[in-house]
Amino acid sequence: MTSINEDSSSDNERKVSYILNLLGKKVPTSKENDDNDDKDEDYEDIMTDEDIYTLDSLQQLIASVYNSKSRFNPELNSRDEYTSQTTDTQYETELSILESFKDHPNEQFLQQQHLKYIKGSLHSQFPSYFSALDANHSWMLLWLLNGFKVIKQNDQSLSPETIELINNKIESCIIDEGRGGISGGANQIGHVASTYAAILTLILTKNYTLLEKLRNNLYSWFLSLKKPDGSFVMHKNGESDARSIYCVLAVSSLLNTLTDELLLGLESWLNSCQTFEGGFSGVPKTEAHGGYTYCAVASYFILFSKKSKICFDLDALIRWSVFRQYSIEGGLSGRTNKLVDACYSFWIGALYPMIEVLVGEHDMFNRDGLKTYILKAAQNFDKGGFRDKPGKSTDFYHTNYTLCGLSLCEYKYKSFSDDDSEEELAYRFQLDNDNDNGNDSDYKNTNPINPIFGLPINDINEAKKHFIKLSKPI
Structure with a gap:
């Protein structure tokens, strides 16, 4: 026995x-x-x-x-x-x-190669394997156009013919004048994420006439997607997560259609997504992730005009965020025990200036380390564009978000104070030249972006100024 x-x-x-x-x-x-x-x-x-x-x-x-x-x-x-x-x-x-x-010992920014890559992609017929991205037309346009505008250059404009092609493509994806949202491609249903990408693209092309026609219809569509718990589904009978909340808030804020009815329950739902690690998950009780954390924290900046109103665990978020940068590579990861990826130069990189303006700190991450990774490991040194890491292929997605991350390395922002301003925190980002990396004589490869929206700060400010004059939906 x-x-x-x-x-x-x-x-x-x-x-x-x-x-x-x-x-x-x-x-x-x-x-x-x-x-x-x-x-x-x-x-x-x-x-x-x-x-x-x-x-x-x-x-x-x-x-x-x-x-x-x-x-x-x-x-x-x-x-x-x-x-x-x-x-x-x-x-x-x-x-x-x-x-x-x-x-690649020199940190050389290959400006002309990147511009050639972006312009060529805007006008080229894509190979057959791009059929996998057939539901991402609005996203691809956003990635290419925004990447082009983030690069600092003497001529910041595309030809009128190119802008017209971009606008026509977005218009072809609009469903029932916005009452059904905006799809990612032909014969697709309206999708919140595709709508977000399309609206940001129209802001970059400054197509305010079309945006004014869409704004109230999109507001009604967003309300139809709202769940009893406060969140939004991505599309009819679709999933809801931190992405859908951020996309709805970003579009509604830019078009000046935020109402109490739209905002009902959002704060408590977002609070429930912060994990024991300090980051945020897509839905409650799952793993913290860089993209979802960005969406959640950016949403708080749209929800509130005073930083004292933000009630999540900031100390835990700081701890989780700073551990996303790796000391040898200098790059950022999206989750614990995961590899660095250049796209997180934005999804995680944008968290740092958000935290910096809240706590009055200018060095939440090693900007030189991230810039080293971007310029020495993430660039395609032959054809332009950016990639995840050495050995990976260049694509539109990584090109845009890596360029945004490079901008975050090259600029710093002034801290916020809880004054009497009623302007949302999302629109209060101003450059802090006194604490900038270097001085005015240092050449910058990029234009500054607004971390909440990932677009050049001038384009965001111009759009906000335009739509603030229009009445909110009743």
């Missing part, structure tokens, strides 16, 4: 073996297993001896890339001796990025 202790010991061994199997590592449990040359097919090492990188070799590579004069001097974080597929992938990513740093 087997004893209870023997059963417990055997059970623990099975648990340990199961966990090790998930991690892809074989650890012998006895001397007999140590001497067994037969390879157990259930336990395959995920790395060979040749693939294992020592801390010393990684430190040597860091030393070869950086010197005492570098603006960004990363240090090797203390690491556990324990390894897994996650840690191995992280080490490999660090090495590939450091190699890219080494291959």
Whole structure:
């Protein structure tokens, strides 16, 4: 008869073996297993001896890339001796990025290549594999047009023919003059996210005439999507999350159609999405994520005109946000234990100026480190545009949001004070030249953006000034 202790010991061994199997590592449990040359097919090492990188070799590579004069001097974080597929992938990513740093020692912004990439994309017929993005026409236009306008250049305008093509494409996606929202492409239903992208695109083309025709109909459509808990579904019978709330608030705020009925229940719903880590999840009781956190925090800036009204756990948000920047790469990740990705230069990068203006701090992140990652690892050095990381393909999405992230590295904003202003916090971002990175003589590669909307700050201010004159819906 087997004893209870023997059963417990055997059970623990099975648990340990199961966990090790998930991690892809074989650890012998006895001397007999140590001497067994037969390879157990259930336990395959995920790395060979040749693939294992020592801390010393990684430190040597860091030393070869950086010197005492570098603006960004990363240090090797203390690491556990324990390894897994996650840690191995992280080490490999660090090495590939450091190699890219080494291959591109100068932080050169390839302005002409990026402009050529964007202009060419606006006028080219896309290959067949773009059919996967057939529901994202408004998004692709936003990414390309906004990326073009964020780049600082002498001529900030596109040809009238190009602007007309963009406006015509957006118009083709409007459903029943806005009563059914705006779709992402032909034969698609109205979608809140596609509507958000389309409205921002029309703001960039300054098509205020069309926007005025749409504003009240879109307001009614948004109300039809509102749920009893305060949130909004993305489309009829669709999902609701922090994205849908942010998109509705952003569009309604810019078009001056925010009402108490539209805002009912939003604050409490957003509060329920903050996780124990400090970031925000898409829906309550799930994992904190960079994109959802951006949408949630930006929404508070639209909801309130005084920072004292914001009641989420700011200290926890700060802790979670600063841990998103990695010391070796300089780039940002979207979640705990995930790899850096250039798109988070905006989704997480925009959180930093939001926090900075709330707490009166100008250095919530290492701007030089993020800029190094963007210019040395995320650029496509041959054809222009930006990518997730070395080894990934260039695309419109990463090009736009990486350029926005670069802008956030190059500018700082003045802190907010709780004065008598009734203007939403979202529109109170002003450049703080006294605490800027460098001085006026330093060349900036980008134009400053408004962190809440991700558009050039001048375009946002102009749109707000135009629509503030119009009456709110009844």
